[in-house]
Amino acid sequence: MNKLFTLLLILIAVSAGSCVKNADVQPDSITLNYTDLTLQAGSGKQLLASRYDATQIIWTSSDSTVASINEKGVIMALKEGTTLMTAKSKQYNVTATCTVKVTPLIVEGKDIGIGADGSVFIIGTDSTSASSGYSISKLVNNTLTKLPDCGAVRVAVDPKGMPWVVTKSHSILKYNGTTWVALPGTATDIGIGANGAVYAIGNIEVSPTGGNNIMRWNGTAWETMPDCAGTRIAVAPDGTPWVVNKSNLVYKYTGNYLWDPMYNVYAYDIGIGANGAVFVTGMKLGSNDIHVYQWNNFNYDWTDLNVLGGTNISVTPDGHAWWLDKNNILQKR
Template sequence: MFYETTERYLRGEQSHLFEQQSPEFTRIHDSARANDPARDIAIAANGAVWVLKLPEGYGHREAEVENYELFTFDGFDLVRVEGEGVAVSADPDGHPYLVQRDGTILRRTAAGAWETLPGTATDIGVGADGTVWAIGTQEVPGGRQIMRLDGAPGEEAWTVVDGGGIRVAVAPDGEPWVADADGLLWRRLGGRWHRLPHGAIDVAIGADGNVWIAGIEGGKHGGNGVHRWNGRDWDTCDGAAIRLAVTPNGLPWLVNIRGGVYPRHLAR
């Protein structure tokens, strides 16, 4: 699942690359130490951080892993919690959503229990306003179908919209941004898709509206280029990533090609 959405944009052999070095980022997870690379990351509007990573020692045996283990960040380290999946997001109150390899969609309640949502998906995103979008399992031009979760709790159902994609993030106004299978990036406004410049293998949006992407230019030191939306175009920043998430105040956390996790601690 992880490399299905990234491998065509990883230019050249990168398995030998060292962990990225940048004064703007610190490292909170060293995948080389326990051979347990991170594979997805989400940050809620309240600041809760969720990471999916392989069990220790499985970095070179990923094909044997059905789902990745769920961790939260306690301010010092990643801590294992109940839950497994291949994609993760979180609602404004920090409750995680998971998509599993078989397409099952799970949501953790305030009481700590996991409940199953209808339908199947391959990726999921939750906005700061609580709006939920997902990438489904049915193939369409551009990737797979794009769906919005509608209805009251207990009566929820997915509404399929036009377009296709492989990764989705949700803006604070509830509108989705989608990276498609061709590396193109789209933003939905007023019920229509608008293509944005550049391209992406992943997109993430903070509660403050800051949008960051992992671009399609591979060969960087640790993954693909990292860019921030300035309202008209993309500003290129330090760092390299395959997956990313954004804090409530607009700073990115990166997952690089080796599965290390890097929070950005400088605004510039």
């Protein structure tokens, strides 16, 4: 009788132990903290799997060019699109998914500069000081990285990808990769061509209708350009300056004492790409909307791109216009 009772106790204990063990180590599903996500390009998010440590999961993305995910479940949004993140247990045949939609990065700024090498710099909307202006950031792969110890209101980029800026107090500074170097003179705008030619709009008014003096950098000092004035400037790949003046007319330097007017547009800013493409943001006669226009050498006129423009514009090396709209949001064409 005692032997039979003891055997029953042993069987009950084994059975109970087996049930507890199976319940502990056989999860029947994975539950993620997100099943749908919308992220801006350049941002990230952490996926977590209930009842699992991140290292117990194999994390995969159906399109890692849209958004990637690392071994810890951290998502990084890369470009516009949709991808599916899958979490799979390394030990058990259970999975869970999260749909990730990536929207374009929203960049706000006061000015934009693009170099011949494709480097992009943004003057932000966050003030750094009353005399310097706003933060300066480099835009790379949908990520903005602030440059140290400086603020500005206008920016241009040289062929080596280094920004030159004008501060709120009209100082001219050049970045050398680690520090900012002050240049002589004062300015209100700056432009750099793909060949490295640097021009600036000074802060001395020389014409009530044209605007301020125009200067050319000779490597050590600024030389005054003849017989023209402006408020905004951009430089063609061959080093020819184009300006927008106080009356919103566009002029191109001819190489001597003359400046050619480029009629039929009322411009606010001008940008020129390393391939020679010229764009302005402005209006044509009879229009009430600010649009983006491209200069057409064949008919010697401005072509309306039929997209709303803004106040500041720059051009990529391959001839695509990037501009800041009336709400200071970066737009591309």
